Amino acid sequence: GTRGLRILIICLAIGVAAIAGVGTISSSITAGIAADGRALLGGDVELRLNNRVASGAELAYLRDNVLRLSQMTEMRAMVRPATARDLRSLVEMKAVDPLYPMVGSLGLEPTGDLSDFLAKRDGIWGAVAAPALIRKLRLTIGDRVQLGDTIFELRAALTFEPDEVVSIFALGPRMMIADSALPDTNLVQPGSQFHYHYRVILPTVDAIESWKAKIGE
Numbered sequence: 001g002t003r004g005l006r007i008l009i010i011c012l013a014i015g016v017a018a019i020a021g022v023g024t025i026s027s028s029i030t031a032g033i034a035a036d037g038r039a040l041l042g043g044d045v046e047l048r049l050n051n052r053v054a055s056g057a058e059l060a061y062l063r064d065n066v067l068r069l070s071q072m073t074e075m076r077a078m079v080r081p082a083t084a085r086d087l088r089s090l091v092e093m094k095a096v097d098p099l100y101p102m103v104g105s106l107g108l109e110p111t112g113d114l115s116d117f118l119a120k121r122d123g124i125w126g127a128v129a130a131p132a133l134i135r136k137l138r139l140t141i142g143d144r145v146q147l148g149d150t151i152f153e154l155r156a157a158l159t160f161e162p163d164e165v166v167s168i169f170a171l172g173p174r175m176m177i178a179d180s181a182l183p184d185t186n187l188v189q190p191g192s193q194f195h196y197h198y199r200v201i202l203p204t205v206d207a208i209e210s211w212k213a214k215i216g217e
Contacts, residue, residue, distance in 0.1 A: 040162070040163055041103075041163065041199070042070070042072075042100075042101055042102060042103055042104070042162070042163040042197075042199045043068075043070065043102050043103060043199035043200050043201050044200060044201055044202045044208055045199070045200050045202065045208060045211065045212060046197055046198065046199045046200075047062075047197070047198040047199075047200075047215075048195060048196065048197055048198075049195075049196045049198075050193075050194070050195055050196075051192075051193065051194055052196070053196055054196065054198060061215075062198060062200060065211070065215075066200040066201060066202055067200075067201045067202060067203055068099060068102055068200065068201040069099075069198065069199070069200050070096075070097055070099040070100055070101075070102050070198075070199045070200075071097050071179065071196070071197070071198055071199075072094060072095065072096050072097065072100060072179070072196075072197040072198075072199070073094070073095040073179060073182060073194055073195070073196055073197070074092065074093065074094050074095075074194070074195045074197065075093050075187065075192065075193060075194045075195065076090060076091070076092060076093065076171060076172065076193070077090075077091055077093045077147060077148065077185075077187055078090055078091070078147075079091050079093075079133070079137070079145050079146065079147045079175060080137070080145065080146055081137050081138070081139060081143065081144070081145055081146075082143075082144040082145055082146050082151050083144075084137075087136075087137050087138065089133055089136050089137055089172060089173070090171055090172035091129075091133060091147075091172045091173055091174065091175040092171065092172050092173065092174050092175070093147065093175050093176075093177065093187075094174060094175070094176045094177075095176075095177050095178065095179040095181065095182040096114070096118075096176060096177075096178065096179055097178075097179045098115045098178075100114070101161075101162055101163065102199060102201055103162065103201075104162025104163065105160075105162060106158065106160060106161060106162070107158070107159035107160025107161075108128060108156045108157070108158060108159065109156060109157045109159055110141070110156060112156065114128070114176075115178075117155040117156050118155075118176070118177060118178035118181070119178065120178075120180075120181070121153075124144070124151060124152070124153045125150060125151075125152050125153070125177060125178065125181040125184070126152065126153050126154075126155040126177075126178075127145065127147070127152040127153065127154055127155065127175060127176065127177050128154070128155060128156040128157065128158045128175075128176045129145075129154060129157065129158055129173065129174065129175045129176070130157070130158050130173035130174040130175070131157050131158075131159065132173040133172075133173035133174070133175060134154070134157055136173070139154055140154075141154055141155060141156065141157070142154065142155075147175070147177070147185055147187075148184075148185030148186050148187040149184065149185055149186045150181065150184045150185045150186075152177060152181070158174055158176060161174065
């Protein structure tokens, strides 16, 4: 009857609205990625290797065929205040080189140059960390934390990462150190789970597809 027809029309209207809404959201996400893709990725192209570094020949090829090459290592590790053993936290550790980030800008509090914050001063490496980690471990800027076998000095809060959206699944807050400090931690051991990222800037955006095809040969 008429009542059933009304319900059918309402259901059809809700279904059409839901489909239109999904389409609109999808288009917005796609447009956002297209507009900010280089910043989200950290370069024109990113190459990833799990649990092994690029070979000498692979690195030589990259250096000879790109404008800029940035290397980064990610892994999960435990960190604690240097003076407290009862406070610990799992972190998403990122070891970066001096070129990071090649595209986009970091949010740091206090503001400053990332390389300066991460540099070794008076025998102590620096680190920056997400506000969530600072709160959880009850830290303040200038405090020291232990990561692996090494003590780091917390020098800034990391309030924004341009490429954070690439790492959607995270089990802990971010902690960032210099790639040259990573060997001192002794975290790179057989069986450790590491992700090595190699981000490149190419001479022109038009060269991306041909460069990808060539490197895949």
